[in-house]
Amino acid sequence: MSQRSAKDTVQSGGKHGNAPCRVALIGFGTVGRAVAKILCENGDRGLQLTHICNRNVEKKKQAWIPADVVWTDDVQSVLRSDAEIVIELIGGLTPAEQIVRGALESGKSVVTANKQLIARCGPDLLQVAANHGCQLEFGASVAGGVPVLPALRTGLCGDRLHGIAGILNGTCNYILSRIESARIPFSEALEEAQARGYAEADASEDLDGGDARAKLTILALAGLHSRVAAETVRARTIRSIDAVDFDYAAQLGCTIRQISRADLKGDTLFAEVGPCLVPQDSPFGRVQRNLNLVLTSGQYGGDMAFLGAGAGGDPTAVAVVSDVMFVAEGLSGGKRKATSSVATPHISSDFETPWYLRFFVRDQPGIVARLAEILAAHRLNIDSLLQKPGFEKASLPFVITLEPCRDSQLHPALEEMSGLEFALRPCLCLPILR
Numbered sequence: 089m090s091q092r093s094a095k096d097t098v099q100s101g102g103k104h105g106n107a108p109c110r111v112a113l114i115g116f117g118t119v120g121r122a123v124a125k126i127l128c129e130n131g132d133r134g135l136q137l138t139h140i141c142n143r144n145v146e147k148k149k150q151a152w153i154p155a156d157v158v159w160t161d162d163v164q165s166v167l168r169s170d171a172e173i174v175i176e177l178i179g180g181l182t183p184a185e186q187i188v189r190g191a192l193e194s195g196k197s198v199v200t201a202n203k204q205l206i207a208r209c210g211p212d213l214l215q216v217a218a219n220h221g222c223q224l225e226f227g228a229s230v231a232g233g234v235p236v237l238p239a240l241r242t243g244l245c246g247d248r249l250h251g252i253a254g255i256l257n258g259t260c261n262y263i264l265s266r267i268e269s270a271r272i273p274f275s276e277a278l279e280e281a282q283a284r285g286y287a288e289a290d291a292s293e294d295l296d297g298g299d300a301r302a303k304l305t306i307l308a309l310a311g312l313h314s315r316v317a318a319e320t321v322r323a324r325t326i327r328s329i330d331a332v333d334f335d336y337a338a339q340l341g342c343t344i345r346q347i348s349r350a351d352l353k354g355d356t357l358f359a360e361v362g363p364c365l366v367p368q369d370s371p372f373g374r375v376q377r378n379l380n381l382v383l384t385s386g387q388y389g390g391d392m393a394f395l396g397a398g399a400g401g402d403p404t405a406v407a408v409v410s411d412v413m414f415v416a417e418g419l420s421g422g423k424r425k426a427t428s429s430v431a432t433p434h435i436s437s438d439f440e441t442p443w444y445l446r447f448f449v450r451d452q453p454g455i456v457a458r459l460a461e462i463l464a465a466h467r468l469n470i471d472s473l474l475q476k477p478g479f480e481k482a483s484l485p486f487v488i489t490l491e492p493c494r495d496s497q498l499h500p501a502l503e504e505m506s507g508l509e510f511a512l513r514p515c516l517c518l519p520i521l522r
């Protein structure tokens with residue numbers, strides 16, 4: 089990259105005639121660095137990078153950054169500066185929340201990729217932005233480089249969306265698609281993901297659904313205009329998925345993916361995150377490795393799909409810079425905004441679906457009869473019974489699929505089954521999405 093002055097990056101647009109829009113970057117890590125690279129390599133975007141702020145900033149300095157960009161570790165000096173847009177890329181809740189709030193309160197628009205912050209404080213911070221006549225954009229906070237949030241904001245805002253479903257966690261998708269393709273145990277797939285940098289040493293947030301749940305919360309806010317506290321959305325772990333589940337799923341024409349879904353019906357938002365059976369030939373079934381996919385369902389426009397890289401410095405930086413350009417355009421053209429009101433629906437995970445129940449049992453006569461008796465007592469209809477040959481009788485996996493019923497109807501039957509003397513593990517219960 090050639091060394092040049094930020095003032096040379098003079099462009100068209102901006103608030104004041106042809107002057108560029110001044111942009112400050114807080115957080116010079118993986119994404120921040122990639123954002124700076126795009127801003128400095130492409131001088132025709134109407135944007136001028138004025139500050140780079142990071143703790144221990146001396147260690148961060150790069151020769152390719154134009155000489156007149158101010159390097160600082162003092163966030164307050166950035167908030168007092170004449171920057172019109174602040175990009176927050178430090179992540180986490182503290183001090184990111186204080187920084188974003190402070191920037192908005194001082195009349196600066198903010199672009200962030202911080203899913204934790206938006207999932208927790210999004211509606212509140214959007215209100216602060218509106219009160220101060222500025223904008224808050226967070227297009228990179230869900231699905232990284234996949235422009236699903238901008239699509240919800242612009243291309244789909246004319247529709248009335250009632251459903252959003254997605255593969256939102258690349259780590260889970262990598263692990264599940266590796267178990268699928270290599271029929272390796274979950275623990276081996278996790279170790280491989282960690283060795284390749286697709287999973288953190290402590291991957292609990294990913295595996296147990298916390299990460300995807302935060303993203304679903306943001307999608308529900310942006311697309312379904314629903315305020316949801318992330319912790320009220322049920323999240324099921326993928327840790328209990330076994331290689332044999334892919335064999336049984338394949339017999340049903342399905343595979344297994346971690347799906348995040350939200351359906352708005354009247355005043356209730358049905359929402360949950362967890363592993364589900366999906367048809368092998370469906371859009372979800374075809375998503376491999378660490379890609380993300382989001383499907384939206386609208387009253388007028390029907391179904392739409394968005395697929396791509398859900399993480400990575402460069403794809404995420406594209407989403408951040410696109411948001412910055414969008415905000416800068418608004419600053420140059422005056423305030424645009426038709427805002428939608430946000431409702432606070434009742435949250436439920438009581439979806440009605442067919443179900444996949446997998447048992448690991450110590451084989452003995454009467455097992456199927458006993459399970460069928462419990463299911464019948466709870467008015468649950470068996471759709472099929474699957475048992476692959478070749479397993480040891482001491483630890484035999486087999487599957488019962490059920491016709492559609494509500495989660496709340498199934499739950500008491502599962503409780504009753506959990507005490508059966510022949511069960512070696514808790515029954516794995518997965519929704520089947522057709």
Ligand SMILES: NC(=O)c1ccc[n+]([C@@H]2O[C@H](COP(=O)([O-])OP(=O)(O)OC[C@H]3O[C@@H](n4cnc5c(N)ncnc54)[C@H](OP(=O)(O)O)[C@@H]3O)[C@@H](O)[C@H]2O)c1
Nearest residue numbers: 115116117118119120142143177178179201202399400404
């Ligand atoms: N990476 C991705 O693929 C991706 C995808 C989508 C969204 N995001 C989101 O983008 C944001 C940035 O992610 P990242 O991957 O770029 O993180 P990162 O590599 O850890 O970078 C964060 C940067 O912020 C600095 N920082 C942290 N706390 C600070 C503080 N209190 N004051 C000043 N500087 C501070 C860090 O400095 P040190 O180097 O000293 O720690 C580091 O340079 C996060 O919200 C993340 O969730 C990332």
